Amino acid sequence: MQTLSKVWLLCVLLFMSSYASANLTIEITRGSDQALPIGIVPFEGGENLPEDVAQIIHDNLERSGYFSPLERSAMFDRPSQADDVEFGTWRSLDVRYLVVGRAQQSGDGYQLQFELMDISGQRRMIGETVTANANNLRAAAHYISDQIFEEITDIRGAFSTRIAYVTARGLGDNMQFGLYVADADGRNSREVLTSDQPIMSPAWSPDGGKLAYVSFETERPAIYIQDVSTGQRVQATSFQGINGAPAWSPDGRRIAMSLSKDGQPEIYILDIANRSVERITQNSSIDTEPAWAPDGRSLLFTSDRSGGPQIYEYSLANGEAKRVTFTGNYNARGRYSPDGEQIFLIHRSSRGYQVARQDRDGGRLVVLSESTRDESPSVAPNGTMVIFATQQGGSGVLSAVSADGRSSFRLPAAQGEVRDPAWSPFLN
C-alpha cells in the first residue's frame, strides 16, 4: 500500500511540475531605436492582486517593439489617477505617454481602472474601468494593453490573441509530440493533442475556434480539424501520400492543402461541408505550403518548378500561377500580411534560412531575422510581428520579429523543442 501511495504522489507532483514548464517565457532580443518612451505606473492596490497587471502591460508594450517602457526604479512619483499626474515630472524623465491606474476588490472579483495620459500634450487620452476575476486578470491586462496600443499607434492591438505550436522530444522512433495553444505572451499554455507520432502545421480557422493540423497518429499523415474549446475533432483528409500544409480560406469554408495522392505534391482545395477536393495546380514538380490572400482571391504556394523552391501566386479567377520571388535560390512558405500588400517567407541567404519580407508584386526582398535556422513564419493578425521557429543552443525555440525588422523577442520552452507556431486571428 505504501508503494502505491508513493506512486500516486509522484504522479501528482509530475503533473504539477510539468504544467508549470509547459509555458513559454519571453526574452527581448532586440529593441527598436524608434520605440516610444512610456511609463506604466504600478497600479494602486495592485499588490493585492494575484497578477501584476502593470507589469503585464509593460511586458506587452515592450514586446511589441513600438514602446520602450520606463523602468519602475526610475519612477519617484507613482500617481494612480489623471488628476495626480505632474506632467513636468514625467517630461523630465523623457516619457511621452503615461499609464496610471488602480485596482479594487469588488465582490468576488476586481475592478481595474486605468487612464492613459499624453505627457507632451498634457492631456488624458482614454480611460476605462475593467472588471475581472482571478482567472482572467491576465486577459484584462491584455485588453488594457490593446486599448493603449491602439490609441497611440492607430493599429489594433494583438495582445489578446493566442498562438498554437508543436513541441517535440526524443529522437528517431522514440519521440513525443504535443500540440499546444497559449496566450500570445506564451502563458496559459493548454494541451490540444499529444502523440508519439509527428504533429505538424497547425492552422487557425478564421474565427479562431478551430485548428487544422497534420497528425501521423495512424502511421501516415492525415489532416484533422479540431475545435479548440471542446476538443472535438474530425479527420478531414487521409489520402494516400502526403496530406499536408492546411490553410483556411478567409471565409472558413475551405482548406487549401498539399496532397500527393496523384503523384507529386500538388495544391488542392477541400470544401469542408461536402468533403470534395479540387486540384488547383497541374505540374510535375513539388507544390506545397499554400496560404490564402486576405481577400480570398489568390493563394501563395511554394513550388520547385523552376529548379529550387520559389514562391508563386495562384489566381483563383483565371487559374494562372505567377512567380513572386526571384532573389536567391530558396524562398518558401510565403504568408500574406493582413492587408495583402506584402509577403513574409523563409529565404536562404548566404548566412542560412531567415525570415524575410517582400512586396507582393515583387521588389526588394528584405531579411528580417538575425537567426539562421528559421522556419514556419506566421503573421500577427495586426501585421506588426511575425512569429517563427528557429534554433537556439541546439534546441528549437519560437522567436518573433517586427514586420520592419527593428525589434525581436524569443519564447524559449523550459524543455524540449518548440516549433511550427501559428498566430491566431483576432478573437473578440
Add this chain to the structure above:
Amino acid sequence: MQLKPLARSLAVALSIVVIAGCSSTGGTQDGDAHGSQTGSTTGTGTSGAGTGQYGSTTGLGTGSGVGAGQQADSRIPEVRTIHFDFDRDTIKSEYESVVMAHARYLRANPNSRVVLHGHTDERGTREYNMALGERRANAVQRFLNIQGVSPSQMSVVSYGEERPVASGQSESAYAQNRRVVFNY
C-alpha cells in the same frame, strides 16, 4: 501479491503521463490521443529495435530473423537504412547493394510488404521537406520496382524532417538524418 501488478500498471500509466508531457487538461480532447499512446508506448519501451510500433508492420525481424537454417532470401536484410546527399534523391552507388538485397527478399517473399520511410535533414521548411522526403522514398520504390518487386508490396510514407535520428546542427547529424528506412 495482488498489489504488484497494480503497482506495475500504475508505473506504466505514470510513464505514459511523463512521456505525454504531463499536460493538466483532463477530460475533453484527450480521447484519441491517449488511446493511440497507450498502444504504442508499451511497444517502444521494450523492443528498442525501432520502427513500426503499431500492429500493422510486423515485429521487425525479431520474429522472422531468429529461426536458424533459413535461406538468405528468406531473411529480411539487416541493413534497412540508406543515406542521401543534401538536396538529392539519387540512390548512391554504395547503397545499391543494400537496395538490391531488399529487392531479392521482396521478390522471394511475395507476401512480404515494405513501407519506405523518407526523411530529410532539418534545414529548410517543414512541409517542403515533407515533399523532399517523399521524393527519396519514391526513388527507392522505383528502383525496387525496376528490380521486379511488385508495386502491391510497397508503400511510401514521408516523415520529412520530423523524425531525426541524430540531433544537432553538424554535417554528420544532417547526413544521418537524410535517409530512407525499409520498414517490414
